[in-house]
Amino acid sequence: MSERFDESSDEMLSRRLAGELPRYAAPAHLRVTIVDAAAPSARRPAWLAPLLSAAATVMVLALAVVPVLPRIVPSEPAQRYVRAVVSEHSRTLMWGARHGEILPTALPWLTQESGIALPKVFVGDDRLEFITAEPVYLERQRGIAIHYRDVDGHILTYIALPAPGLTVPDPARVQIDRWRPALVRDSGFAAWVWKQGDVGCFLVSGMVSADDIERFKEYFRRVRSTTEPVLAY
Amino acid sequence: MVDPDFQRQALGHLDALYNFAMYLTRRPPDADDLVQETYLRAFRFSHRFQPGTHLRAWLFQILRNTFLTFYRVREREAPIAEEGVPEWDVPMFHHAPDDDGTAMDSHTDLERAMRRLPEEFRTVLLLAEVEGLPLEEVARVMACPVGTVKSRIFRAKERLRGLLRDYETR
Numbered sequence: 001m002s003e004r005f006d007e008s009s010d011e012m013l014s015r016r017l018a019g020e021l022p023r024y025a026a027p028a029h030l031r032v033t034i035v036d037a038a039a040p041s042a043r044r045p046a047w048l049a050p051l052l053s054a055a056a057t058v059m060v061l062a063l064a065v066v067p068v069l070p071r072i073v074p075s076e077p078a079q080r081y082v083r084a085v086v087s088e089h090s091r092t093l094m095w096g097a098r099h100g101e102i103l104p105t106a107l108p109w110l111t112q113e114s115g116i117a118l119p120k121v122f123v124g125d126d127r128l129e130f131i132t133a134e135p136v137y138l139e140r141q142r143g144i145a146i147h148y149r150d151v152d153g154h155i156l157t158y159i160a161l162p163a164p165g166l167t168v169p170d171p172a173r174v175q176i177d178r179w180r181p182a183l184v185r186d187s188g189f190a191a192w193v194w195k196q197g198d199v200g201c202f203l204v205s206g207m208v209s210a211d212d213i214e215r216f217k218e219y220f221r222r223v224r225s226t227t228e229p230v231l232a233y
Numbered sequence: 234m235v236d237p238d239f240q241r242q243a244l245g246h247l248d249a250l251y252n253f254a255m256y257l258t259r260r261p262p263d264a265d266d267l268v269q270e271t272y273l274r275a276f277r278f279s280h281r282f283q284p285g286t287h288l289r290a291w292l293f294q295i296l297r298n299t300f301l302t303f304y305r306v307r308e309r310e311a312p313i314a315e316e317g318v319p320e321w322d323v324p325m326f327h328h329a330p331d332d333d334g335t336a337m338d339s340h341t342d343l344e345r346a347m348r349r350l351p352e353e354f355r356t357v358l359l360l361a362e363v364e365g366l367p368l369e370e371v372a373r374v375m376a377c378p379v380g381t382v383k384s385r386i387f388r389a390k391e392r393l394r395g396l397l398r399d400y401e402t403r
Contacts, residue, residue, distance in 0.1 A: 013390050017362040020343050026251035030265055031244060034272045038235050 078169045081200060082184045082191045084138040089157040089189060089204040092147055106133055111232050114144040116160050116199065120228035127151055128219060136161070144229070148219075154212075156205045156219060160229035163200025168193055176217050179224055183213070192220045199229045235276040243275055246289045249364055250296055256359055257300050259348060267304060271296040290370035297356060297374055346396035354389035361386055 111117045113135035124130035131147040136159060143161025150156065172182035181194035185208060192203040203223055207216045250271060254264035274295050275282075282291055347355055353375070360371045361382070372379045
């Protein structure tokens with residue numbers, strides 16, 4: 001046993017504790033960390049929180065309301081019809097026709113599906129090749145669509161559907177022989193619009209340049225003179 | 234915003250608090266965390282400090298309370314769970330757990346013996362004998378009567394002497 005502990009009085013132990021017990025000094029970084037933590041963080045402007053809150057609320061409301069807003073559609077009926085017809089034409093350009101059929105054999109089925117009868121129909125010639133015909137549903141009406149391709153590869157879509165409310169816009173009318181269809185443009189496409197009785201007729205293509213329009217007139221003549229749509233029911 | 238005077242005075246006790254924290258936690262990273270937490274609390278509640286009273290004792294009190302609240306619970310949970318000792322069987326003056334690889338190294342028998350003391354004994358010796366706090370201040374830090382402090386000092390020294398004797402005879 002150590003001599004030191006033979007006489008290990010309280011006083012001796014106290015001295016040893018005060019003098020011999022290693023002391024640990026705080027690392028330098030600790031003081032910096034504490035001071036930094038105690039420093040007030042940069043205060044945000046008082047108006048920032050309400051502004052962000054308001055912006056977030058507006059965004060949420062917009063996200064909730066936008067889907068139920070009515071779609072912006074043209075108020076003018078002819079323009080509205082043309083937009084629908086152009087959409088159908090675009091779909092055909094991108095995806096092709098849904099039901100390819102040789103027209104004469106498909107006519108009874110088309111009449112049944114579309115409610116449009118075609119006592120006379122343009123089935124193509126040396127300039128315009130018939131591609132297909134199919135029923136369509138546009139502007140809440142069943143109708144018929146016939147697609148052609150010209151020798152240069154332009155696709156044309158002829159659409160006939162009941163359109164009692166359609167008024168052919170006079171300012172856009174163009175005299176072509178004895179007919180006065182309206183030439184309406186939409187989304188980079190051109191459409192001849194005319195009526196035969198209560199049937200609205202449209203011939204759509206991407207031919208919009210001055211030269212193309214002359215050719216487009218010729219195509220209108222061919223289709224208009226040889227196609228006779230009537231309401232079947 | 235912390236009063237700069239208060240902050241300066243409080244930081245003057247940084248080394249003492251860190252030393253105390255090292256003997257409580259036995260791990261430098263834990264000591265760092267404990268001291269940081271102590272200062273943050275002290276700054277947050279600086280308005281409660283009564284000028285003229287012993288700032289160092291107040292800081293020691295915050296440090297020990299923080300240790301007891303967070304660190305000792307963490308320290309105790311693992312051994313108890315591993316050994317399956319029911320909670321009611323844990324003695325009030327429990328022995329500190331054995332060292333592991335991350336604990337600080339002991340430089341002397343005295344330090345090693347101190348580390349083996351229960352926290353209550355370590356604290357009372359560190360505050361009264363090492364830091365030289367008056368018994369009244371130690372009592373305030375430990376939230377017990379002065380008589381209890383005296384009794385703990387006596388028992389702590391006895392325990393310490395026994396441990397030192399063991400080391401000497403090895």
